[in-house]
Amino acid sequence: MSAAAATIRPVGRTSRIPLPALAAASLVLVTGALALVFFVAPNDANQGFSQRIFYFHVSIAITAYACFAGAAWKAFLHLWKREPRADLESYVCVHQGLIFGTLVLLTGSIWAKISWGHWWLWSEDQLVLFLVLFLFYCAYFMLRFSLEPGPQRANLSAVYALFGIVLVPVSFAAIRLAKNLIHPVVFTLHGPNFGGWILVTYCVAQVAMLVLAYTLYRLELGGKRLDQRVRDLKEVLV
Amino acid sequence: MSYLRDVGALARKDLLLELRARDTLPAMLLFVAAIFVVFHFTLPAKPSRLETSGLLWVAILFTALLGLGRAFVPEREQRTMDGLVLAPCDRSAIWLAKSLATLAFLAAAEVVALPLYALFFHRVSGATVLAVVLADLGICAVGTFLGAMAVVTRARDLLLPLLFLPLAIPIVVGAVGASVGPPVVASPGKYLAFLGLYDLLFGVICWASFEYVVSE
Amino acid sequence: MLIVRGLGKRYGDKRVFRGIDLELPRGGFVVVTGPNGSGKTTLLRICAGLATPSEGSLERGVGRAQVGYLGHEPLVYRELTALENLDLYGRLYRVPERRERIGMLLERFDLWEVRHERVASYSRGMTQRLALCRVLLHDPELLVLDEPYSALDEAGAGLLDEQLAELRGERSFLLATHEPARVERLASGRLALAA
Numbered sequence: 001m002s003a004a005a006a007t008i009r010p011v012g013r014t015s016r017i018p019l020p021a022l023a024a025a026s027l028v029l030v031t032g033a034l035a036l037v038f039f040v041a042p043n044d045a046n047q048g049f050s051q052r053i054f055y056f057h058v059s060i061a062i063t064a065y066a067c068f069a070g071a072a073w074k075a076f077l078h079l080w081k082r083e084p085r086a087d088l089e090s091y092v093c094v095h096q097g098l099i100f101g102t103l104v105l106l107t108g109s110i111w112a113k114i115s116w117g118h119w120w121l122w123s124e125d126q127l128v129l130f131l132v133l134f135l136f137y138c139a140y141f142m143l144r145f146s147l148e149p150g151p152q153r154a155n156l157s158a159v160y161a162l163f164g165i166v167l168v169p170v171s172f173a174a175i176r177l178a179k180n181l182i183h184p185v186v187f188t189l190h191g192p193n194f195g196g197w198i199l200v201t202y203c204v205a206q207v208a209m210l211v212l213a214y215t216l217y218r219l220e221l222g223g224k225r226l227d228q229r230v231r232d233l234k235e236v237l238v
Numbered sequence: 239m240s241y242l243r244d245v246g247a248l249a250r251k252d253l254l255l256e257l258r259a260r261d262t263l264p265a266m267l268l269f270v271a272a273i274f275v276v277f278h279f280t281l282p283a284k285p286s287r288l289e290t291s292g293l294l295w296v297a298i299l300f301t302a303l304l305g306l307g308r309a310f311v312p313e314r315e316q317r318t319m320d321g322l323v324l325a326p327c328d329r330s331a332i333w334l335a336k337s338l339a340t341l342a343f344l345a346a347a348e349v350v351a352l353p354l355y356a357l358f359f360h361r362v363s364g365a366t367v368l369a370v371v372l373a374d375l376g377i378c379a380v381g382t383f384l385g386a387m388a389v390v391t392r393a394r395d396l397l398l399p400l401l402f403l404p405l406a407i408p409i410v411v412g413a414v415g416a417s418v419g420p421p422v423v424a425s426p427g428k429y430l431a432f433l434g435l436y437d438l439l440f441g442v443i444c445w446a447s448f449e450y451v452v453s454e
Numbered sequence: 455m456l457i458v459r460g461l462g463k464r465y466g467d468k469r470v471f472r473g474i475d476l477e478l479p480r481g482g483f484v485v486v487t488g489p490n491g492s493g494k495t496t497l498l499r500i501c502a503g504l505a506t507p508s509e510g511s512l513e514r515g516v517g518r519a520q521v522g523y524l525g526h527e528p529l530v531y532r533e534l535t536a537l538e539n540l541d542l543y544g545r546l547y548r549v550p551e552r553r554e555r556i557g558m559l560l561e562r563f564d565l566w567e568v569r570h571e572r573v574a575s576y577s578r579g580m581t582q583r584l585a586l587c588r589v590l591l592h593d594p595e596l597l598v599l600d601e602p603y604s605a606l607d608e609a610g611a612g613l614l615d616e617q618l619a620e621l622r623g624e625r626s627f628l629l630a631t632h633e634p635a636r637v638e639r640l641a642s643g644r645l646a647l648a649a
Contacts, residue, residue, distance in 0.1 A: 132404050135400075135403070136404035138400075139397075139401050139404065142400055143401065148466050149467075152390065155450045155453075155454070156390075158450070159450050159451060162443065163440075166439060173408070174408035174411040177415055177428065178415070235467070243545065247546060250542075251534070254534060255531060258533045312533070316531065318530070320504055320523075321543070323504065325547060326517065326518045326519035326548075454506040
């Protein structure tokens with residue numbers, strides 16, 4: 001039995017940064033970002049106080065893209081290099097991306113309501129793109145949960161994650177093309193003119209979101225790896 | 239080349255299977271006709287070209303889904319996918335052959351659908367026909383690929399529309415843009431080019447990654 | 455031809471088998487036995503190349519083109535005729551003198567008369583015989599047969615006996631069966647799987 005137990009891969013370290021340090025960093029950065037956004041950054045000339053949600057809306061959107069790109073990269077590693085951990089890492093990336101994607105839709109919707117009085121704007125490209133991606137990655141979960149764990153599930157998930165990252169630019173182009181068909185552009189949400197405190201606030205918010213995403217990623221990945229290890233051990237002991 | 243011969247042998251098998259079973263193609267034809275009639279009752283009295291173009295493409299998309307859901311059923315029910323995967327041919331040939339066969343059925347359905355559309359709604363322009371050709375390529379390439387994925391899951395045909403529709407959105411945009419004509423869209427060229435680009439991009443991805451869909 | 459060391463397979467939480475060692479030399483004949491659920495089918499699928507092992511290693515001396523696999527399913531299309539099925543596989547495996555070889559096999563397994571009828575109309579025994587034709591069509595070096603005698607009547611079983619005896623020594627066999635006595639005299643090695 002000890003020989004069999006020795007064949008179980010140890011959980012190992014993902015990177016040198018320990019999780020508690022990451023969690024602390026996230027807390028500090030997010031608090032700092034909130035402080036900057038609400039107290040330090042100047043009011044936007046056109047939209048006033050409501051425009052501040054823009055800092056989070058854009059930084060969360062970029063973070064979501066980063067998660068999806070990470071998922072595609074891990075998927076590629078799984079298919080090409082056959083790295084044993086890549087499948088789980090790709091899955092957790094997609095999960096984080098979907099969470100942040102949902103937040104993009106929420107913050108965008110709130111912004112639209114405050115600025116223009118509508119909860120949804122088809123004219124806002126980013127929102128529509130995230131709606132499409134939301135549908136796409138929800139289907140990823142349906143696919144994954146409809147398959148037994150094993151190499152087939154890992155392969156199919158990986159291929160689908162790769163399709164996803166290609167869909168991002170293609171969908172964006174499609175949405176722009178569709179604008180000519182559907183409405184003339186009436187409502188738009190402008191970003192602020194960058195400069196001074198606005199840039200600083202945005203950068204802090206962006207870094208905060210990225211670190212938060214990475215922390216959540218490590219947290220979830222650790223939990224899933226632990227599950228895996230417990231299952232492996234249980235199996236050896238039986 | 240032997241690759242093309244493999245594709246030919248497999249496509250011939252797929253066409254034979256459908257011609258013998260005779261269920262998918264008639265269903266698609268009837269479905270597209272029924273959908274047009276339903277549309278008539280959901281549209282205002284004199285629908286614009288934009289409205290009916292949109293509905294034409296919804297009809298084509300869902301008719302295609304009907305056929306795509308059935309594409310890999312023989313391989314799944316009779317486990318014959320194992321036989322194809324064991325063969326020394328390139329696995330992507332399986333996908334390409336199945337896509338071509340599905341394309342043939344979709345085209346056959348459209349041969350009926352487009353005249354019906356012209357009869358019920360608006361006349362069909364040359365750009366529309368070109369859009370149909372290009373969109374069909376994308377629909378069959380991606381749809382067949384996803385159909386192979388869906389068929390090995392527990393949910394099976396429940397899953398295919400969910401996987402396919404987000405990826406079909408760019409096709410619909412390109413297709414509607416190309417078929418709607420002036421005054422909404424002055425020149426369909428941009429949209430046709432976009433369709434071509436989509437076909438190329440996703441065609442290559444499907445071709446390169448089908449190997450991983452059917453083998454462990 | 456085939457060297458397997460410490461092979462294990464699991465599907466998620468379900469363990470199929472563990473720690474299998476096997477050596478099949480060129481021209482050898484290994485018989486695999488074991489109760490239902492012991493993993494015979496999974497082991498043979500891995501050796502044929504249809505599945506990947508979870509642990510351990512597998513070395514196979516030949517590529518896909520030289521493997522013939524007979525599983526629980528005959529792997530033929532029910533809506534096609536025997537001739538159409540074999541023609542498809544003949545093309546995919548690039549069998550030289552395809553038509554002659556197909557004709558020869560159909561005759562050997564007593565299916566020549568029904569070659570133009572759809573497989574859906576065949577009995578189980580006939581379908582199994584067609585599956586054997588499919589396996590032998592490309593004259594593979596390595597034959598992986600999973601319970602080939604099941605579904606065969608006495609006549610069919612006799613035909614298979616003849617075929618195995620003829621190829622014994624020239625081709626390598628990995629055969630799983632519930633009745634080892636039938637192939638005992640051909641066996642060069644045995645592997646018994648525990649439940």
